[in-house]
Amino acid sequence: MSKQEVLHRYSQSITLLKKESTDAGISEDEFQKLYFDSLKSHNITAERNPQRRYTKYFTIVLITLTVLCMVYNYKAIYSYLICNLQEYIYPGLRLIRKLSIPFISLFPALTELYQEPCLIQNPFFTVVDMDCWPCSSINNVRQAKNPQPTNQQQSAPFIYETEQSAIKMHTLRQIYMQNKEIFDNEAPKILTNNKFHTTPQDLFENIHIDDKNLYIWKSTNFNVARILRQVIPRPKVVPKFGQSTERFIIIDSSQSSFHVPDTECNFSFLLSLSGARTVQLRPAEECKHQCKSLKVELKESHLLWYNWWYWRPVVQSSSGNNTFIAHVGSYC
Known part of the structure; x- marks a missing residue:
């Protein structure tokens, strides 16, 4: 479709929209104000779209670099967290316990899970290089x-x-x-x-x-x-x-x-x-x-x-x- 055809169809749409506005009781000045306001909002949106696109790409690149740095320095980060978070473990668990009291009061059946030493067993668990000598020489009970x-x-x-x-x-x-x-x-x-x-x-x-x-x-x-x-x-x-x-x-x-x-x-x-x-x-x-x-x-x-x-x-x-x-x- 050529530019002339596009402009012609656009002109017809504006004429039809102006006629419908006149039939609805909207004056010509009000119609012109609404028309120019819509053009301004369209221009603002068009200007913001590239900025949003650049922000999105920048965020993705930043997250990717952060993850790569964490993976590369995993041992150092893990050691740092373990050394500095030890003193907060028990206070944190105590806080979680206090926060869970209202929830447990609503669902008292969950208290039995506290007594379980293991909530979910791993059926594929095996011990690598397990020393079996204590049972290797046993022939009877x-x-x-x-x-x-x-x-x-x-x-x-x-x-x-x-x-x-x-x-x-x-x-x-x-x-x-x-x-x-x-x-x-x-x-x-x-x-x-x-x-x-x-x-x-x-x-x-x-x-x-x-x-x-x-x-x-x-x-x-x-x-x-x-x-x-x-x-x-x-x-x-x-x-x-x-x-x-x-x-x-x-x-x-x-x-x-x-x-x-x-x-x-x-x-x-x-x-x-x-x-x-x-x-x-x-x-x-x-x-x-x-x-x-x-x-x-x-x-x-x-x-x-x-x-x-x-x-x-x-x-x-x-x-x-x-x-x-x-x-x-x-x-x-």
Whole structure:
């Protein structure tokens, strides 16, 4: 389209717009004022566009150079921040805690996350060049007669008979009913068949004789640990100080195979409260080429001690109909 055609169409548009303004009751002076004001605003916008474009390019270049300098001097910047921010870490965390109180009061269910040592586990975590000599020479699970509190140098798994009295399903139900409010508030979730969660009330008030499920009841609270300590005393192999408040109660009536949950501390124990099952100690992924897989019969009231750093216990399937109830704990 030529310039003459463009000007002609523009002239026609102005004439049509002037006619519509006259029909709307706008005088010629008002129309001229509006027309020239629109030209001025158009000229200002046209003048600002190049400036905005240059500002945008300058900002992008500046950010790119800043990022490159930070990457190049990463170690120096990291060392500087670590050295100068140490004294602000705890005051900052204390401030965050105070600021979160109103939010927690609105959503009290979030308080249970505070007790978790790990919110999200990394399934691909491995230790590079892990030293596997503590388990490389172990060929069986030894039977201990009178074990003493295990020190930090112990790594070979062993089993022994405790003085723990048998705890059946009705005993657990009685403990729950006597402390229902504490359990419902501080240990409200029970993992069922490693798929979904249920509540203690659903477990103990609606359980059936033909129930064939696996229940893993986890607690990380002091009040729950104090209640369980009354019926499950601290095993003699566990030192007086250092036991984790984390507790697992396993109720298995499915007779299927399952992995024993990972504990907070690496010195762990599996105590049979009712029933008997075969437990396979599989070496950790990093040591599976140097260490052997072991099997042991875990009878009622017997305790299996193992180092979680080297062994991963798996309870084997059973052909019996007895419900297997066990307690899992650890210490550091």
